[in-house]
Amino acid sequence: xxxxxxxxxASPEAGAHRVTVEWKISGQSGRSQPIEVHIxxxxxxxxxxxxxxxxxxxxxxxxxxxxxIGENLCMYQNRExxxxxxxxxxxxxxxxxxxxxxxxxxxxxxxPSIVAAPGASSFSGFPLETQASALGRYDLASAWRLxxxxxxxxxxxxxxxxxxxxTVWWQTRLKNRWPRNPYNAANGGPCRTxxxxxxxxxxxxxxxxxxxxxVARWGWSMHLAAWELWNExxxxxxxxxxxxxxxxxxxxxxxxxxxxxxxxxxxxWRDARMFALPAIDIVQAHSYWDAEYDAAEYSIEDxxxxxxxxxxxxxxxxxxxxxxxxxxxxxxxxxxFHDALWASALSGAAGTGxxxxxxxxxxxxxxxxHFKPLxxxxxxxDLPARTWSPAGLSRPNLPVSLTLYGLVxxxxxxxxxxDPLAFxxxxxxxxxxxAQSSASLNVTGLADGEYVVEWWDTLRGEILRRDxxxxxxxxxxxxxxxLKPPPFWADIAARVIRHAAP
Numbered sequence: 001x002x003x004x005x006x007x008x009x010a011s012p013e014a015g016a017h018r019v020t021v022e023w024k025i026s027g028q029s030g031r032s033q034p035i036e037v038h039i040x041x042x043x044x045x046x047x048x049x050x051x052x053x054x055x056x057x058x059x060x061x062x063x064x065x066x067x068x069i070g071e072n073l074c075m076y077q078n079r080e081x082x083x084x085x086x087x088x089x090x091x092x093x094x095x096x097x098x099x100x101x102x103x104x105x106x107x108x109x110x111x112p113s114i115v116a117a118p119g120a121s122s123f124s125g126f127p128l129e130t131q132a133s134a135l136g137r138y139d140l141a142s143a144w145r146l147x148x149x150x151x152x153x154x155x156x157x158x159x160x161x162x163x164x165x166x167t168v169w170w171q172t173r174l175k176n177r178w179p180r181n182p183y184n185a186a187n188g189g190p191c192r193t194x195x196x197x198x199x200x201x202x203x204x205x206x207x208x209x210x211x212x213x214x215v216a217r218w219g220w221s222m223h224l225a226a227w228e229l230w231n232e233x234x235x236x237x238x239x240x241x242x243x244x245x246x247x248x249x250x251x252x253x254x255x256x257x258x259x260x261x262x263x264x265x266x267x268x269w270r271d272a273r274m275f276a277l278p279a280i281d282i283v284q285a286h287s288y289w290d291a292e293y294d295a296a297e298y299s300i301e302d303x304x305x306x307x308x309x310x311x312x313x314x315x316x317x318x319x320x321x322x323x324x325x326x327x328x329x330x331x332x333x334x335x336x337f338h339d340a341l342w343a344s345a346l347s348g349a350a351g352t353g354x355x356x357x358x359x360x361x362x363x364x365x366x367x368x369x370h371f372k373p374l375x376x377x378x379x380x381x382d383l384p385a386r387t388w389s390p391a392g393l394s395r396p397n398l399p400v401s402l403t404l405y406g407l408v409x410x411x412x413x414x415x416x417x418x419d420p421l422a423f424x425x426x427x428x429x430x431x432x433x434x435a436q437s438s439a440s441l442n443v444t445g446l447a448d449g450e451y452v453v454e455w456w457d458t459l460r461g462e463i464l465r466r467d468x469x470x471x472x473x474x475x476x477x478x479x480x481x482x483l484k485p486p487p488f489w490a491d492i493a494a495r496v497i498r499h500a501a502p
Contacts, residue, residue, distance in 0.1 A: 009037075009220060010221070012061070014039050017038075045061065046222065047263065049061060050282075054387065056312070067381075070092065072358050074123075074163070075103055075107070082148045085148075085149045094368075095371040095372045096375035101318075102126065103162075104162065106120075106123070106124040106130065107121040107123040108121055112180065116176075117133075118142045128142065128143060129206075131181075131182060134182055135189055146162075146217075157223070159224075162228065164230070165231065166232075178194060183206075189203075194236065194237060211255055215258050220261070226266045227255055227265050228268065229267040231269075234269050235269065244271060244274055248267060248274040265281050265282075266281060268284045285302070285306045285317070286316060288321065289322060290321070291321045291322070291336065296343035296405065299316075299340050300405060303316065315350050316353035317354055318353075319340055320355050321336055324360050324361040328360070330429060330430045331423075337367050338458070342374060345374055377495065386409040388409050389409075390406070391408050391415055392445055393443065394444050399439065402417055402436070403419075404443070406494075408444070409445075410445075411498040412496060412498065413445070413481075413496035414495055415443065415494040417491060422435075422490035423490055435487060435488065436488055443483060443496075444481075445480070448472055449499065450470055451468070451481060451498050451499065452468065453495075454466055455493075464486050464492075469482065
């Protein structure tokens with residue numbers, strides 16, 4: 001339709017609100033008569049925050065915990081526009097996924113004579129400033145698409161984060177990107193080199209304007225989880241950590257000053273200076289591995305040293321195998337995807353890793369079913385309510401090939417037992433190992449007492465069996481809780497719950 005100014009407002013308070021609109025457009029100004037709006041209390045839990053109970057997790061204004069389970073859904077494919085998100089969001093929601101990552105990014109044709117615009121090539125997200133729109137002018141059709149996707153996320157109870165900046169537009173080696181960047185001085189922009197984007201005052205002013213517009217247009221949404229300032233900023237050519245930290249400090253502070261809803265702020269990839277900034281609420285790294293690596297072990301090892309130094313919520317904003325074609329051929333059941341989900345969820349992270357290959361691995365193999373069992377396993381867990389430690393062992397596992405991942409508190413444990421020999425890709429071909437029928441593990445960290453052990457099928461999301469267990473620390477060898485899972489192949493999960501004191 002025709003462009004028009006609209007206002008959308010979300011209030012944290014019920015009751016009568018008086019709204020007055022003032023405007024100044026092209027030198028003309030005006031003021032409306034006051035409008036009264038009555039807002040009623042409802043069941044919605046509010047905006048997402050860092051939990052005041054446990055700084056490593058997220059929760060709503062109401063105190064209800066929130067654990068992201070999802071994937072990247074950055075761009076639509078094959079010029080399908082919003083219909084693409086209609087299809088894929090429905091698949092995610094019907095399998096109890098609750099989180100996606102969206103980009104203000106678009107791919108462009110290699111031919112530099114073609115003016116770059118969103119939707120003109122194979123992939124496109126929701127960019128505001130483009131070569132076609134010009135600097136400081138926003139693509140309203142692109143913004144409308146994000147309006148639509150935001151509304152669909154709200155309707156399906158899926159949370160999303162919006163990523164503003166992409167490293168690829170600031171790399172001179174990409175001849176179809178930097179020469180088309182509207183910030184490039186050759187196109188009338190303020191930056192002679194990509195590095196000047198961080199320090200040039202005119203460029204920073206334009207960024208602040210774009211951030212303000214984004215807050216005004218999408219900040220109303222309680223399902224907007226976070227603003228992501230950069231995607232893989234430390235991949236920029238001539239990356240300067242000091243200039244980057246100064247830029248992030250300025251833009252994060254500005255976002256907080258203009259966002260009345262105080263959405264969370266994140267960025268990526270691995271720069272320690274920017275993650276240490278108090279205004280960066282979520283630490284978000286990216287992780288990729290060769291298909292012949294064990295996905296679970298790679299996920300755990302890569303997350304351990306990244307998430308713990310900052311005392312903030314952490315999750316992988318991108319995660320996956322290096323070559324999705326190898327996974328599609330050798331892993332049609334999605335074992336890499338499945339294992340990365342469970343390992344990242346029980347690593348101490350604030351959410352699952354967001355898998356990257358949504359369009360050429362998850363979607364063609366229809367792997368959405370792997371979200372549902374994990375969501376069922378975590379459904380009733382209030383993770384911020386406890387102080388968790390990584391699961392420990394008091395003796396070698398039987399068989400010794402088994403690995404244990406999980407979180408242990410004094411009265412509860414969430415565990416995932418993984419057999420890395422059950423499924424492997426060796427020499428580009430899948431190898432399948434035997435099932436386990438007499439496994440045994442001893443888990444440490446639980447207080448003395450009587451426990452119930454729920455054994456969960458990780459493919460169906462169902463409880464297989466309940467066992468009784470006992471912890472007595474005076475036992476000298478093999479102390480802790482002895483676990484003997486039902487027969488399983490590849491993996492099995494356990495929820496351990498201490499009996500309430502009589």
